[in-house]
Amino acid sequence: MPLLRIVLLIVLTAISAACAGKAVPLPAPVAPAPSAPVPVAAAAPVPVPVPDRIYRETGIAAWYGRELHGKKTASGETFDMNALSAAHRTLPFGTTLRVTNLDNLKSITVKVIDRGPLSRGRVLELSYGAARELGFVSQGTARVGIEILETVRAPAGYTVLAANYTEEENATLLKERLSKKFEAISIVMFETNLAKFYRVRVGSYASEERAEQVAGKLRLEGLEPVVIRKD
Numbered sequence: 001m002p003l004l005r006i007v008l009l010i011v012l013t014a015i016s017a018a019c020a021g022k023a024v025p026l027p028a029p030v031a032p033a034p035s036a037p038v039p040v041a042a043a044a045p046v047p048v049p050v051p052d053r054i055y056r057e058t059g060i061a062a063w064y065g066r067e068l069h070g071k072k073t074a075s076g077e078t079f080d081m082n083a084l085s086a087a088h089r090t091l092p093f094g095t096t097l098r099v100t101n102l103d104n105l106k107s108i109t110v111k112v113i114d115r116g117p118l119s120r121g122r123v124l125e126l127s128y129g130a131a132r133e134l135g136f137v138s139q140g141t142a143r144v145g146i147e148i149l150e151t152v153r154a155p156a157g158y159t160v161l162a163a164n165y166t167e168e169e170n171a172t173l174l175k176e177r178l179s180k181k182f183e184a185i186s187i188v189m190f191e192t193n194l195a196k197f198y199r200v201r202v203g204s205y206a207s208e209e210r211a212e213q214v215a216g217k218l219r220l221e222g223l224e225p226v227v228i229r230k231d
Helices: 002-021 128-134 168-178 206-221
Strands: 056-065 085-087 094-102 107-114 123-129 142-148 158-165 183-191 194-205 226-229
Touching: 002 128, 002 183, 056 128, 085 128, 085 206, 094 128, 123 128, 128 142, 128 226, 158 168, 158 183, 168 194, 206 226
Parallel strands: 056 123, 085 107
Antiparallel strands: 056 142, 085 123, 094 107, 094 142, 158 194, 158 226, 183 194
16 A cells, blocks of 8 residues: 555656646737728818909990989989999999900099990990090090909899880880780880980890890890890
């Protein structure tokens, strides 16, 4: 029995020594997964201001003076023939224009205060003072370039001026004739220092394009209509 214990003790001692001398491998460290890149917010596009459409027009300008001096214009302002003002068919009242005489390149700044011209062959009517500054009083008309310097935001409506008479009877006859084909015919009396005029107007339209369509139909009636802004 003592011998058996000694043998068992030797065997256990050998096993313990073997286990003690053999290192137990540790699990290999796991490398952390690479973190996903943080998305960079795209820079917001910087809005580029879009300038208002530049209005330019070229055509024939005439002038008016003494016949309307001291009278109320379509805008309500009193007309001063010596001041620098203009009449335009569709630009808002208060619009500031640079007008250049294309024959001598003289330029001035004027304000739109009236409606006109009533002739389709002209694009602008200037006060006597403006025509004098541009150097075409004696000629009566001039070829001009027009550019807006400052405009006024205002709701727009349009009408068609069918004809302009000095006799009310003629205006009434035309109104009766047009009433058979067109709607909203009216006669507007306009007085100057020389005479009274009776203007026959057709309709009231939200767009200039629609008014031009009606003007085209009126030309088929033998008239020379113009589209004007209705203020």
